[in-house]
Amino acid sequence: MNKTELIDALKEIAKPYIQDEEAFQHVTEATNFIDDLKINSANLVDIVLDVEDKFDILIEDDEMERMLTVKGAMDIIISKMDV
Amino acid sequence: MVGNDIVDLQLARKESNWNRPRYLQKIFTEEEQDFIAIAPNKHLAIWMLWSRKESAYKIIARRQKRRFYAPKQVGNKLNALSFSTFLEGGQVNFGEQTFITKSSLLNGYIHTTAQLKDSCKSLIVSSFSLDSSDYLNQKKTTRQMLLTSYAKENNLPVADLTIQKDAWKIPHLYAKGRRQMIAVSMSHHGNFGGYALQA
Structure with missing residues (x-):
């Protein structure tokens, strides 16, 4: 899976929770789930769980700290998929 | 500094499924999970606890000028005598820092404010x-x-x-x-x- 595919996969996961359609059309690695997509912080955990399910990985609490941006999520997924 | 958080209880029911496997374990400390397990109203307990974490987190993020997603590091101290006492407010800890929270359970929503324990001032609060x-x-x-x-x-x-x-x-x-x-x-x-x- 290349970076573009990974971003697309994350977009698909984030889609049900976004509150800013405009920002959603322009998602990049720098996109912040809360600031840009206006995702409720209580729904960020759903994204964490969806990522775990989709990629069959387990995200530790200290890793979850960085799950605020698309880049943060990508880094976690990539590091887990290398194993 | 001050932090506040609102939870629309009906919307929370719709947009968050806390029965989802691993959901509560990801965001609540063991102490909080134990409290939820025996709470007479789990939905209310969950969103009360969450709004207090969020209110305190806003102060932490402002003081540290750093954003992070670590709900379990911001933990409610739960030695409440009763559920009704718990609903009024409580204490939230983050490392060595202690926050005092006050909550109002209003018609369909929760409004919580938090302040650092050592700098509690009178607040103007509205919802x-x-x-x-x-x-x-x-x-x-x-x-x-x-x-x-x-x-x-x-x-x-x-x-x-x-x-x-x-x-x-x-x-x-x-x-x-x-x-x-x-x-x-x-x-x-x-x-x-x-x-x-x-x-």
Whole structure:
């Protein structure tokens, strides 16, 4: 899976929770789930769980700290998929 | 500094499924999970605990000028004598820091404010229902409610007042371009908005 595919996969996961359609059309690695997509912080955990399910990985609490941006999520997924 | 958080209880029921496997374990400490397990109203307990974490987190993020997602590091201290005592407020800890939270359970929503234990001041707190749950409208209305009230309180024309966020997304209140020495926190969720001001 290349970076573009990974971003697309994350977009698909984030889609049900976004509150800013405009920002959603322009998602990049720098996109912040809360600031840009206006995702409720209580729904960020759903994204964490969806990522775990989709990629069959387990995200530790200290890793979850960085799950605020698309880049943060990508880094976690990539590091887990290398194993 | 001050933090506040609103939870629309009906919307929370709709947009968050806390029965989802691993959900509670990801965001609540063991102490909090034990408390939820025996709570007479789990839905209420969960969102009360969450709104307190969020309120305290807002202060932590502002003090540290750092954003992170670590709900379990911000833990409610739960030695409440009864569920009704718990509903009024409590203590939240983050490392060595202690926050005092106060919550109001209103008609369909929870409004919580937090302050650092050692700098508790009297707050101006307000919450209200919003006529639209559209995100941008919620944000605009919540700001407008705050500015209107502050203008009235201080005998200022509301047109002179603005709220601007700094590079760390911390909101500040300005009157005629001059930053006011007052801490501001705003929140909205679903059909409800609220704010807290600390002089």
